[in-house]
Amino acid sequence: ETGVTQSPTHLIKTRGQQVTLRCSSQSGHNTVSWYQQALGQGPQFIFQYYREEENGRGNFPPRFSGLQFPNYSSELNVNALELDDSALYLCASSGERGGETQYFGPGTRLLVL
Amino acid sequence: SQQGEEDPQALSIQEGENATMNCSYKTSINNLQWYRQNSGRGLVHLILIRSNEREKHSGRLRVTLDTSKKSSSLLITASRAADTASYFCAKIQGAQKLVFGQGTRLTINP
Numbered sequence: 001e002t003g004v005t006q007s008p009t010h011l012i013k014t015r016g017q018q019v020t021l022r023c024s025s026q027s028g029h030n031t032v033s034w035y036q037q038a039l040g041q042g043p044q045f046i047f048q049y050y051r052e053e054e055n056g057r058g059n060f061p062p063r064f065s066g067l068q069f070p071n072y073s074s075e076l077n078v079n080a081l082e083l084d085d086s087a088l089y090l091c092a093s094s095g096e097r098g099g100e101t102q103y104f105g106p107g108t109r110l111l112v113l
Numbered sequence: 114s115q116q117g118e119e120d121p122q123a124l125s126i127q128e129g130e131n132a133t134m135n136c137s138y139k140t141s142i143n144n145l146q147w148y149r150q151n152s153g154r155g156l157v158h159l160i161l162i163r164s165n166e167r168e169k170h171s172g173r174l175r176v177t178l179d180t181s182k183k184s185s186s187l188l189i190t191a192s193r194a195a196d197t198a199s200y201f202c203a204k205i206q207g208a209q210k211l212v213f214g215q216g217t218r219l220t221i222n223p
Contacts (some may be wrong), residue, residue, distance in 0.1 A: 002155070027162030031209065042201055043156070056209030067136075088153055100144060102157040102211060 002026060004093050004105035012111045021076045021108045023091030031055070032074040033102060034066060035090040043090055049074055086112045088106050118214050119202060125220040132189040134217040136202030143205060145185050147176060150199045150216070159187075192221045
């Protein structure tokens with residue numbers, strides 16, 4: 001167990017809806033990264049938050065947005081859901097900005113119908 | 114796009130045998146990391162090897178790195194059923210993101 005928790009574990013939404021996923025980082029970690037993993041693929045970097053500021057973003061459209069709170073927990077918001085957004089969403093925390101080792105939560109599996 | 118490429122994409126061996134997975138990458142690295150993922154769940158960090166290291170061990174795991182060939186390998190010795198999982202290599206790009214390959218799906222048959 002890494003100490004990183006995510007909620008919910010599973011979620012079903014319909015196209016066009018909005019979703020919020022949550023992540024609590026490991027104690028002592030101030031950096032949270034979010035990844036999208038489609039079935040049979042490796043995780044793809046969405047963005048990273050360091051001390052409540054966005055610290056890098058991957059090739060994802062603006063309808064993917066995030067927040068980090070003073071306790072370093074984080075949210076991933078996706079607006080106007082599309083079928084291709086169906087994936088496992090992984091949150092990872094690390095101790096330093098762009099830390100070398102990232103500790104992953106169990107993920108949230110999102111299905112968009 | 115994904116930087117690393119694992120080879121093979123799938124590997125099936127008998128319990129007790131050794132499993133070797135390879136990873137190639139395109140640009141220079143500071144370090145390379147290996148992760149394990151069980152049944153579509155979260156990733157577990159296995160080993161980090163730095164660019165100035167050639168080999169690293171952790172229990173039954175051995176990782177090698179050849180920066181001249183831009184490749185790394187993960188060896189699991191004396192495999193067990195619990196080793197059944199997907200294995201990913203990843204490099205840090207910039208100071209921010211891990212870039213993963215597509216992974217090797219390892220199946221250990223009893």
